[in-house]
Amino acid sequence: MSQASSLIKTLKRQLRAQGKTYADVAQWLALSEASVKRLFAEQHFTLARLECICDQLNIEFVELVQAMQNDEQRLQQLTQAQEQSIADDRELFLVAVCVINGYSFNEIHHQYQLSEAECTQQLVKLERLKLIDLLPGNRIRRRVAANFRWRPGGPIQCFFQQYLASEFFRSRFDSDSEKLMVLNGLLSPAGNEEWQQTMQRLAKEFHALCERESSLPIHKRFGTTSVLAVRQWQSVLFKEYARVDR
Template sequence: MSQTASLLDTLKRQLRAQGKTYADVAAWLSLSEASVKRMFAERHVTLARLECLCDHLNLAFVELVQAMETEERRLQELTDAQEQSIADDHELFLVAVCVINGYSFDDIHRQYQLSESECTRQLLKLERLHLIELLPGNRIKRRVAPNFRWRPGGPIQRYFQAHIANEFFRSRFDSESDKLLVLNGLLSRAGNAEWQQAIQRLAKEFHELCERESVLPIEQRFGTTSVLAVRQWQHGLFRHYARKQ
């Protein structure tokens, strides 16, 4: 990711932290809100505009750069061995998913049948994995980046495919909070690549939405899982009837 893109991502988080919107930015820069959205989407901004936004946020430009560097040092993914240690321990897996999603110590203890000592023991394991920093009073400081992900094809993803996928899809997806779309069509390699980029942008929007709502009480939020996938594939039935080339 370019430094400009990283700076803009950091700036967006600073805007959200201060309760500012694209409408505020538009007013500060004398632009339309559509132009502001395009500026952030295209990751193109002048230094003068960055300095203007920093001024309105009472943030020195150097502080914005320092915030960006701090965020870039946060974990984006674990090693294969670290993921395996989590996948092998169900309690640790549960607590890891909770803290990545912003649960506090009390939230975990209240929602799950883990004693305070069990919670503390699992949190200390996560601290040794550098996922969190456990502060006095059992306060949890996450050390993962906003775009943290499990390794593609790694132990957690394999665990999901082996143990969770069937349970996940054992649903009619007909409730208000559910949605299932199965899309099928013909794409060139270039079209496939463009679609994958669109999925990546959607994933980024999901992470940003989770971060934006992280200020809400845990009681107002519920676990939401989306499976975004694309592959060159056809059902085995079609392959069975296909003519041999």
């Protein structure tokens, strides 16, 4: 990815974090919203326009560049070995999920039955895995990207499928904070691929929303898990009735 692309990507992340839209940028730059969308799509900004947007976001241009550099150094995925070391240690797994979701040291300690020494021990392990930087005063600086995800088919995903999937779906999904949609239809390979791309966009929107709300106090947010899945599949129930010669 070019530096220009990285800078624009970081700018968009800064806008989302402050809840700003293309409409806001259009107003700042005295342009139409369509023109602003084209600027982002073509990644064609003058320095003056970038500085104007930074002013409205109350950040210095140099801070935007620094944020870009920090983003480029952030982890989007762990190695197989790193994930395995987390999956093999339940306390480490718990603390890893917490810090990825922005918990502070005190929030982990107060919410879970871990002593300060145990919390510190697990955070040191995560620092060795380069998932975080552990700063003075037990402050935590995450080193994961906003779009960080576990490895497809990796140890964490396998752990979820083996131990947590049945628990996750053991619900009526009828409360205000829950929803289950089961979609079934016939798609071509091209249609299936298009739907997977839509799922990728939904995943990006989920990460963007989490980032935008990251400044809210922890007691105003709750753990939210969304499972997006698609596969070419037919229930065993129907397979039993299928003609063998098809």
